[in-house]
Amino acid sequence: MEVSKATIQKAVAKNIISEQQGSALYHFLKEESRHTPSFTFTHILYYLGGLIAIGAMTLFMNLGWEQFGGAGIIFISMLYAGVGLKLANSFARKRLIIPAGICATFVVCLTPLAIYGAQQWLGLWPDDNAVYRQFHHRIEWLWLYMELGTLITGIGVAWRYKYPFLVMPIAVTLWYISMDAVMLIIDQDDMWNSHTWEFRAQVSMYFGIFMTFLAFWVDIRVRTTADYAFWLYFFGVLAFWGGLTSQHSDSELSKFFYFCINLAMIGIGALLIRKVFVVLGAIGGCLYLGHLASNVFKDSWLFPIALTAIGLGVVFLGIWWQKNEVKITRKARNIMPKPLQELLDKKLG
Structure with missing residues (x-):
């Protein structure tokens, strides 16, 4: 949570800290924020x-x-x-x-x-x-x-x-390598046919998984310092999701599995406090729902009603989560490895 001057003034007004302490704390946080990227x-x-x-x-x-x-x-x-x-x-x-x-x-x-x-x-x-x-x-x-x-x-x-x-050009370069190295294997004259495209998508997906795990390892290793894993997560998840989304299948079961993976990405993003998982997972989920609306249930008047009910159900799930988040989070953290507990403690404060 970003602490503003107004927040500190509220704490002073409620006698949680003195005015002198509030002023000193604000100037300390302002000095620290000079070295942290912000908007x-x-x-x-x-x-x-x-x-x-x-x-x-x-x-x-x-x-x-x-x-x-x-x-x-x-x-x-x-x-x-x-x-x-x-x-x-x-x-x-x-x-x-x-x-x-x-x-x-x-x-x-x-x-x-x-x-x-x-x-x-x-x-x-x-x-x-x-x-x-x-x-x-x-x-x-x-x-x-x-x-x-x-x-x-x-x-x-x-x-x-x-x-x-400095991790940004390293992450971009790894992403480029994953695309260009494939050209040593495939026939460049057939690079856009369906089989070759499928192979390139799979390479992107698996390389994205590797890069995401690398980002997680970096995140754990430097959990007490700066955020060195941001760009690795960004391009790793982008490569994985792009490769996954680019694959073609006529099976509705495969498409539903794609939807489940995107939901899992949203959960992982919420756990690790990484927006790239949540944003791409949400886009993937919307693509699947769009497929259902356009192809599977295109003539069904019940589908929009069912989807509205699901959406409102998710809202109520959010309300329930807000009420029980502290208790559930505390129990979940107790069974996690200590390095992951420390990482989440740093992100959540």
Whole structure:
């Protein structure tokens, strides 16, 4: 729960704490929040500026850079990386943690461009029709060298600086690898036929499961520090859910099983306090209900009534849960492993 100045003033008004203690507590929490990402105008400016700079060297890169040649691209990448590291170190000394993390992340995001330039310079680039600007929207096996280099660089920089935002390029790179590595196995001329699409969806799903478990392991290991698992959860669950949803089946039982998995995701998200599970699980549940309305019960006037009853039942379930949440949560936590108890205690306060 976010503690605001108004909340502290209410505690002072009820004589829970003194006015002096309330003032001291507010200033302490305000100072602590400077290092925690939040929806404040200052942090919005931090991330907006950082993402513009990162996007300039990644998503929005144009063909103009190709005229510099491989050696020129390496030189400019190294120059940008030097500036990024200098800024990261300067911000770190001033205890500006979020800008320092953004600048360090910018350096990691330059890695694929530098590797691309090195391959061009050394004559090792395998496809003259592929250029760097296609890296983020075209699935090809030839990006793997750039991705593996980025992964190594990202882990090294994250180990050195230990900023949670540095996990973002690592998670994105792992997601890219899961898509591009498949191209080494399948026939690229048949990449869009139904069997190949099914195989790619399954790879995405299983890789997403692996990445989600990795996120959970990280969450447990660093439960007493910053949130290093956020981006791993985000892209892991996205890869799993995307692969699961992309699979085709004519079996109503399989579709119902898909619905149950999405409900389980909502439960897991509520347990771990991770919104990505809940949001994607809710979307998946709505897709299944849409399928029932459009195909299975399209001529039934009872279906909307039954669905309304189910919806109201869920509302009443929420009321019952609110009344019994403390008792149920306490009993559930007592049978959980101690590291998981500590993780939930930190998230729930």
